[in-house]
Amino acid sequence: MTGQAQRHAGTPQRALPPVLELGVGSLVCTLAGGVIVAAQVPNSDTLWPAVVLLVISAGLLVVMGFLMTRISQFAWRPFRQVWQWAMLAYIVIAGMLEYVFIKDKTPDNVLVMLTLLLIAFALTVPTLLAFSVARFQEADQQG
């Protein structure tokens, strides 16, 4: 084994798509959309900037997912392990915020926007966490 190969013996160094960058971009759009909606409460006159940001966020999530499916060798087992538990945690967190919005009888259109933004948030963060872990793990055995 060469020195260079040994250097990364415990940590695989693979060329990976920019999943983390896309995920952070999606997170920024989601949070910016949330700020725009929350800043107008109880009005909902100009929701379109938040809608645009939500669409961009969802688009980045889709691209992120697509690029991940194209990775030939990846540590999917640790990815799933982290993703599942993180998703559980973020469902609880997003659920608490959703509970507050519903309890306060938030207007329907605002509630729909906030719910969609929370869903995007709850999908993005576990994916970021799981990918961050899996990129440094050994790829799953083929076959």
Add this chain to the structure above:
Amino acid sequence: MTEIATGAPFEAQAPGAATPPRPGSLVPNTIVPLQGLPIVGVVLIGLVVAIASNKLWAVDFFHVVGGALWTGVDLFVGFIVGPILGRLSIPARAEFSARFMPKMMLLMPTLVTVTLAAGWQLGLLKGFVNAGYPNHEWAVASYVVVAVMAVVALGVLEPANIAVLFEMRKPEPDGEVIARLMSRFVWAAGITGTMQVATLIIMTKLASV
């Protein structure tokens, strides 16, 4: 540093220590300390009851206590622990992190959830979140600060923390990877600490109106 670059075990790195502990052996069996989950459960149930009751004192209690702890921890970690951590040797950083980060992974999301949920309810009761409120711009400023902190914490800090914990669980943790991920922790903690100073200014301004 050569030892780190070649991926040698950590024990070779500790300066002045005869038989330094191996970070991998310090990592608990679970990434998140499971014994803390019942406490989190009790806190969240209390939060739901407080919001459901819609009593000013109850939501004020959760927001102030959660927010004070969140701000205090962020300032302490950002300006006290972070710089110290940045000057420690890699094995010392790893040993500290193995004990510190699992607890933070349970503590911080709980504090953030409690503070935000109770804060929104408190804002409704007091009128801060209403767009027609005279000092509404201060409330909006707090949303922006929270959003920036969320990007740094969830996009950089937390992924790095979890990746470090998983790296430490390997039979031979890669010191280079841990050092790289932990350097993110140091600067990200500094940014969130700075944002918390802004939070203190905004919240005291809102409370003084």
